[in-house]
Amino acid sequence: MDWVRGEAIGHGSFGRVSLAVPRNQSTQVMVVKSSSASLSDTLMNEKLILDEIKGCPQIINCLSDSYTYENGEKLYNVLLEYASGGALSEKLKNSGDRKLPEFEIRRYTKALLKGLHYIHKCGYVHCDIKPQNILLGEDGEVKIADFGLAKRAESHDNLRCELRGTPLYMSPEMVTAGEQDTPADIWALGCVIAELAAGVPVWKYTDLTQLLMKIGVGDELPEFPAKLSEEGKDFLEKCFVKDPRKRWTAEMLLKHSFIANQDDTVTLNDERCMSGTPTTSPRCPFDFPDWVSDDSAESTVTCPITSLPSPAIQELMNYNGGSWSTEPAERLRELLVGETRPKLSDWSAADGWVSVR
Incomplete structure (x- = not known):
């Protein structure tokens, strides 16, 4: 062309x-x-x-x-x-109270799940689902973008010593073991949904070490937006499961009552609230009858980080003798040793960032 x-x-x-x-x-x-x-x-x-x-x-x-x-x-x-509607992060930033109404969130969630289900069915993991990488077409249709960090599912060769993606949306298994398969995209999806509903990222942090400790160690989960419906909170519970083997898949979540009855034809200018009698949300996998623009990062939590910088990666590896620890808690505990931990101010300038591969 x-x-x-x-x-x-x-x-x-x-x-x-x-x-x-x-x-x-x-x-x-x-x-x-x-x-x-x-x-x-x-x-x-x-x-x-x-x-x-x-x-x-x-x-x-x-x-x-x-x-x-x-x-x-x-x-x-x-x-x-060309997605003329821009990134979902821009829509969120430009909304009146920096959050979106739930009927819009449901619609976006269903479209995102359709895209993720297709990606996973084709054998790939996106690895960097976040509002900046979700674009909107002229009529508000969702377009998942930026596949530069995507990889084959279940492909772990030469990846165990590297972090892939954006820290705020990383899954626990990625932080603690360097594992990133299709469940990691679902965790990131939950982070996106919660951010759309609350107007701020799901994690509050002061530096990279604190953020990774929150994600990878202990039982702490992202905070659910207070105004999200019970269906929405139940949906997030299925996304925020620490064990990736028990986390719901995109196919399972497409049948969840939070989005199952949403009309995909609604445009951005449609102000009516989604209605209809919700179906009962399955409570576990066995309840299913059949299975078939770049934003610069800021030091506040209102703007998502765009990528993990290579200096921070090297810093983390230096604490572990050049490789990841085999014990997750030990690996992250070592990040707290020393006087020069990576601070947010050290890696907040977008110009110095590179894609982590």
Whole structure:
């Protein structure tokens, strides 16, 4: 596809994001993600995965890729469909009280689950579900985006010594054991839902060590928004199960009464509240009859972290002799040893962050 680059609209650890149009058709707007060809592993990974999982309406569509030479540099470019509604994080930030009404949350949740179910069925884990990576189309339809950190499910080779994704949305098993499979996406989904309802991330923290300790050690769970319905709280309980083997799957959650009766055709401008008699929510897996824009991080809890920086990763590994401890509590306890623990102020600047692979 022959195309023309437009204005820059964002950037990430991989490179920059710009608007683009086909050279001979100025009415079609696209998005192009570009990086130096020598540093394009993340973008190439995203392109390969999007090609394999194409066809799901809840996943951003990849149009093509290409190499270009600009200002003496060879760039790798991935062309994506343009989601004109922006990121869900922006919608949340721009809402009146920085939180969304429950009928909208239910609708978004159902669409996200459809996308996650498709991703998992195709054999992949997204690894970085968060409001910044959930885009909205012109009519408010959900589009899961940014698959640069995605990986094959049950693929653990060479991953045990690395954290993958965004700390605020990491699952306990990722923090304590470096394990990230499909249940990790469900934990992150719960974090997103709670944040949409409360207007702030689920964890309060002062530094990276404190955050990881909260997630990985003990029985503490994210706080449920007080105004969320009992159905919503029950839904979150199914997402926030410490043991990933007992956490509900996307397929199971699609049958939960919190979202089972939601109408996917409702647009962003529809102000009516979702109604209808809810079905009884299954209480355990055996109750089912059949189975078939980049935001800069800030030091406040009102803005999600966008990525875990490589200096923090190295700091964590240094406390463990270059590798993760085999005992989760011991591994995280070691983070508290020493006088130079990684503080939030040390890694809050987005310009210094890189994707953690």
